[in-house]
Amino acid sequence: MSQNHASTRLVPVERLAAIDSLIAEGAVFEGNFHTTRDQGIKIDGHLKGNVSFDTGGTLHVGPRGVIENTRLEADHVFIEGKVIGSVVARKALEITGTATLLGDASYDELIDVHPRARVRGKIEFRGDIDAAAPPDET
Numbered sequence: 001m002s003q004n005h006a007s008t009r010l011v012p013v014e015r016l017a018a019i020d021s022l023i024a025e026g027a028v029f030e031g032n033f034h035t036t037r038d039q040g041i042k043i044d045g046h047l048k049g050n051v052s053f054d055t056g057g058t059l060h061v062g063p064r065g066v067i068e069n070t071r072l073e074a075d076h077v078f079i080e081g082k083v084i085g086s087v088v089a090r091k092a093l094e095i096t097g098t099a100t101l102l103g104d105a106s107y108d109e110l111i112d113v114h115p116r117a118r119v120r121g122k123i124e125f126r127g128d129i130d131a132a133a134p135p136d137e138t
Contacts (some may be wrong), residue, residue: 010094010112011078013039015058023047025064043081044069063098088126095119 007014007074019040023029027045034067038056050071052057057074061067061081070085077089087093087105095101097116104121105111113119 007096008078008094009114010092010110011058011076012092015076016060016078019058019060023065025062038075061099 006116019042021039021041023041023043023045028048029045030048032050032052033041033047034050034052035057036054039053040058040060041051042060042062044062045065047065047067049105050070051067052071052073053075059072059074061079061083061091063080065081067082068084070083071088072083072085073090074089075091077087077092078094078096079087079101080096081098082100082102084102086103087101089105089111090106091108092110092112093105093107094112095114095117097106097114099114099116102120104124105119106124106126108126111123121122123125
């Protein structure tokens with residue numbers, strides 16, 4: 001599937017490139033997406049429902065994508081559009097400067113909130129707060 005990617009700073013580009021499921025721009029989908037496999041989905045349209053991956057998983061909310069009344073859970077979550085609901089990212093959560101998140105987000109490993117991102121809700125680290133921080137890669 002051909003996709004244009006925003007400038008990702010945290011979510012691996014190869015994870016975004018491997019996405020093979022799409023809710024296209026202009027489409028409205030009501031229902032839940034759930035899988036036990038390490039797959040990916042991109043939302044360019046409007047989704048009213050939950051997205052969950054039992055293990056692995058990459059979720060990309062495109063710049064015109066809207067997900068509402070939802071609970072999202074995946075290893076990698078890359079938000080460029082609008083999410084109304086809660087987000088759980090087990091490995092990486094990236095919220096770009098075009099994104100709006102109205103709801104709570106939690107993450108286990110890495111987070112990157114770009115300048116101009118709009119977040120209304122709490123962001124919580126779910127990992128061991130007393131564990132040694134990983135070395136800075138800069």
